[in-house]
Amino acid sequence: MASRGVLYLVWGQFDQTLLDRAIASVREYHPELPVEVARLGDDATLLNKASMLDLTPFDETVFLDADTVVLGDLGFGFDKAKRQGLACSICECPWARRYGGIDGDIVEYNTGVLFFTEGAKPVFDAWKARVRDIDSSIIFRSGDGLARMPLNDQAGFAMAVEETGFNLFVLPYNWNFRPKWHKSWYGPLKVWHDYEPVPEPIRRRNADQMAIDAIVDLSILRDS
Secondary structure, three states: OOOEEEEEEEOOOOOHHHHHHHHHHHHHHOOOOOEEEEEOOOOOOHHHHHHHHHHOOOOEEEEEOOOEEEOOOOHHHHHHHHHHOEEEEEEEEEEHHHEOOOOOOOEEEEEEEEEEEHHHHHHHHHHHHHHHHOOOOEEEEEOOEEEEEOOOHHHHHHHHHHHHOOOOEEEOHHHOEOOOOOOOOOOOOOEEEOOOOOOHHHHHHHHHHOOOOOOOOOOOOOOO
């Protein structure tokens, strides 16, 4: 039987408390899953995330950013990656043209939660190539002026998916919930993706929505 596991990447002066929170959340819902923490060199950047296929010891992997909290069973994501090679959510900012090296309507995916197998090797090979040559900087408004983020891994990933034509499985955003931008949801959250702790009202509502006989709550979260 193929092995399943969880992969984290850390480098430089990472926040051990945050990583401990992330791993503890995996243990709560998946005590059977092994966890691998790959420690990169101090000079690593977000661009090194493109090498995660080379770093995983598992046949079926979920990569999680260290600022994630698992809130439910992840089996569906693993199953879809096993079938199609790769499963992830569209980014909260879905237009990759915000990067200096991309134009048009290419879709941006959030690489903070990626389910994958060796079947996604074409994407990972293209991703590693593209992060080396694409302008992944972002100009954004900050206060009354403009600021620049010098690089980001998701630009290369978006181009890799586009150029390979890979048919990945798109998970809904409750699999990569970004509370600063996602202000409501339907059904249970699977992964909370934020530095802030999960508010207790959200944990309680999530537990209610995971019940077999749950009725989906369509109301906007007013108590978070």
